[in-house]
Amino acid sequence: MAASAPTRAHGTRAAPSRSAQNAPTRLPDGRVLDLVALQRSAGNRAVSALVQRQRHQSGGDSRRPGGAHHAASPMVQRVPVTVPSREETLFNQRGTPGSTPGTAGAAVFGHDRGKTFDLARTGSPEAVVVTVRIRFFQEGRVLSAPDAQGRTHPVNDDNKSVIPPGDARRPFAQNICTTAPAHWNNRATLAGVRAAPGLIDSIFTTDTGGPVRLPIRFRAEPVWDLTSPVDSEVRVFPQSQAAGGPVHPVDAGHFYMNTTANYAGMDLEAIYAHEYGHLIGLSDEYSQSHPQMHALMHGMDPATSAQRSAAMTRESVRRMVLAALIPQLHGRVASAAGEISQQFVRAQAPVRSALGASVRTAMTDPTTIAMLQISVPPTAARLTPYVPRTLAAAARNPANTTAPAAAAVAAEFAPGPIESTLRRLYYSSLNRAATGVTDVGGNLGMHINIEGGSGITPDGRPAVGGATGLWAGGPANAGDLSAVVDQVAGASRTGRVPPLRASGSILRDLTSLPAGWAALAGGAPASMSVATVTNDVKQSLANAFTARVGAIILGGAAPTTTDRLGTFVAGLNGAARIAAAAASTNAVRTFLTSEIEPVVTRSTTSLMAAIGGEVTRIMGTPAEQLALTAPRDPAIASIASAMSTRLAVSSLTATASQIGALRPAVNPGTTAPAQEVTYSTVNMMSDNTDIFRADQFADIATVFNDSGLKRSREGDFRVEMGAT
Incomplete structure (x- = not known):
């Protein structure tokens, strides 16, 4: 095409002459190009793209002052788009008035009006850029009047105003605009294919087509006035207003500078990156009901949703059964602490002997000596050569080695510490099985939350109020629960004669440990090995020695004797006893954990396998044939059947109340009855800032394909995870 026309002052372009406008365009062979014929053969989209490209290359669309242009700079196309947004029901209102203890009441959030933002295709190499314009302003929050159920929620007080220039909230919001979208970058790419040019197109281009990959980038533009067009609005609260509580929770429309009180330990950038997800149309994925989570998985991938839904339902019932058993199981094992302790005390001699030998060896280990020599205060440097012989003498004194070791064994094998260890380790094992993340297929991590509580604190002690909800037994038959506890844990002790317990029961395994x-007489286990004990001894010894002798040597305290070497030796002996006691206590606790933990883990794993077998039989067998299949464990089967029925009824009632909203959207926007089981995924829109899914970018791909941003000969683009 012809060279660019000259430019006028102030960047306006001189109009081409009429003769130039009407001059025909000729092909290399001399034929005149007929645009109408080209449109008929190549299509309007191809012709439009060709004209745009030629205008750009000629500088015809330059908007720079003076008409200057750079021939290699890509053309920017930026269009406003709207993606669907969703109303959502979250079941995170625990303990609402009138609800059953341990259930989660519903609250509705969001809207279905859609989210707007700008979509651009720009850069070199090209990328798709999502830009959200956010108006930041100030406005207060108050609690609403109680609704029909007596619930209140935060509302805005209708005192909107501009955040003044110079206010600390402006740089705070600006920083969010930089950091929050950055979490979404390099996560997904639009992948497509550009077809090879047709006969006529090939005359004008050397592009032969092929794969096209466009990384998706994210931006946020702050707007400070109250009138400019924006995509979203956010109220920003100053440092003086702490986030949290019933009036000031952080959400997509309310950002807080001060999150230290109620959001302690949470990454502030991650909080606002999550809220940015709402601004591009994504909904929360925590505290979902059973039917909502089914719908969400269908939205992720219809082809796998049936298998994932079945796996989720089976795992839900399995955890409901375990939750009902946990309080009794834990109580049975904890109550046997005295009996277990007696068995441990009777067998403590080999443990005591092995630990004492390790402490003696650790005390004279070359690394221990070197550590202590380094710890000698500078003013006592002349005494450093005495360290090896003094430490060797201290190690030969049983009061400094075997006596502290024996005392540690006796103390930790007592009923109180044994009970504490049992409570903590057994509850941790059971709670992990009941609440840990599960994979329901396709590497989709999910939390299945049995609402209510086990009535047990993290350290295994009884909690105020006791067990609630399904943890308290729920619909299960009390006789079935007791039968399973007897089988898994072992019978309760009665009288002075130790009870006979079934092989494989956890109490039989624990009392059999000693x-x-x-065999420890022939060598210490790993938890009491010389290497393990030495690490504790040398650090404890150096700290204790410095604390006892350092102040005296440095003149900060009066010497206990007139002989400095005597003071030094006395201090070293005292430090040796302190170090031996500390290292011995750590070693015994580690030893007990290493002995007890595999037993409780094995018991929990076996129980979950047994529950899983009955759940699979019950839920995988047609109803008309179920009576013909014999359970391997009738008590577990009875509990599983009751829990399966309970979950099905809960799911049906939730579905019935939300049936009008169960459209292709993931989260219905109407309330449902309180739920005993809720669900959360593991990703940015729930509780993990590093996990993203392709379906979370699917709406962007859809609006891109419909926005006119595709180039000539390009087909529809799809989402692929990862950066280009």
């Missing part, structure tokens, strides 16, 4: 300790 039988294997006789």
Whole structure:
């Protein structure tokens, strides 16, 4: 095409002459180009793209002052788009008035009006850029009047105003505009294919087509006035207003500078990156009901949703059964602490002997000596050569080694510490099985939350109020629960005669542990090895020595004797006893954990496998044939059947109340009855800032394909995870 026309002052372009406008365009062979014929053969989209490209290359669309242009700079196309947004029901209102203890009441959030933002295709190499314009302003929040159920929620007080220039909230919001979208960058790419040019197109281009990959980038533009067009509005609160509580929770429309009180330990950037997800149309994925989570998985991938839904339902019932058993199981094992302790005390001699030998060796280990020599205060440098012989003498004194070791064994094998260890380790094992993340297929991590509580604190102690909801037994038959506890844990002790417990029961396995300790006479286990104990001894010894002797040597305290070497030796002996006691206590606790933890883990794993077998049988067998299949464990089968029915009824009632909203959207926007089981995914829109899914970018792909941003000969683009 012809060279660019000259430019006028102030960047306006001189109009081409009429003769130039009417001059025909000729092909290389001399034929005149007929645009109408080209449109008929190549299509309007191809012709439009060709004209745009030629205008750009000629500088015809330059908007720079003076008409200057750079021939290699890509053309920017930026269009406003709207993606669907969703109303959502979250079941995170625990303990609402009138609700059953341990259930989660519903609250509705969001809207279905859609989210707007600008979409651009720009850069070199090209990328798709999502830009959200956010108006930041100030406005207060108050609690609403109680609704029909007596619930209140935060509302805005209708005192909107501009955040003044110079206010600390402006740089705070500006920083969010930089950091929050950055979490979404390099996560997904639009992948497509540009077809090879047709006969006529090939005359004008050397592009032969092929794969096209466009990384998706995200931006946020702050707007400070109250009138400019924007995509979203956010109220920003100053440092003086702490976030949290019933009036000031952080959400997509309310940002807080001060989150230290109620959001302690949470990454502030991650909080606002999550809220940015709402601004591009995504909804929360925590505290979902059973039917809502089914709908969400269908939206992720219809082809796999049936298998994932079945896996989720089975795992839900399995955890409901375990939750009902946990309080009784834990109580049975904790109550046997005295009996277990007696068995441990009877077998403590090999443990005591092995630990004492390790402490003696650790005390004279070359690394221990070197550590202590380094710890000698500078003013006592002349005494450093005495460290090896003094430490060797201290190690030969049983009061400094074997006596502290024996005292540590006796103390930690007592009923109180044994009970504490049992409570903590067994509850941790059971709670992990009941609440840990599960994979329901396709690497989709999910939390299945049994609402209510086990009535047990993290350290295994009884909690105020006791067990609630399904944890308290729920619909299960009390006789079935007791039968399973007897089988898994072992019978309760009655009278002075130790009870006979079934092989494989956890209490039988725990009381049998000491039988294997006789072998410790031939060498310490890993938890009491010289290497393990040495690490504790040398650090504890250096700290204790410095604390006892350093102040005296440095003149900060009066010497206890007139002989400085005597003071030094006395201090070293005292430090040796302190170090031996500390290292011995750590070693015994580690030893007990290493002995007890595999037993409780094995018991929990076996129980979950048994529950899983009955759940699979019950839920995988047609109803008309179920009566013909014999359970391997009738008590577990009975509990599983009751829980399966309970979950099905809860799901049906939730579905019935939301049936008008169960459209292709993931989250219905109407309330449902309180739920005993809720669900959360593991990703940016729930509780993990590093996990993203392709379906979370699917709406962007859809609006891109419909926005006119595709180039000539390009087909529809799809989402692929990862950066280009």
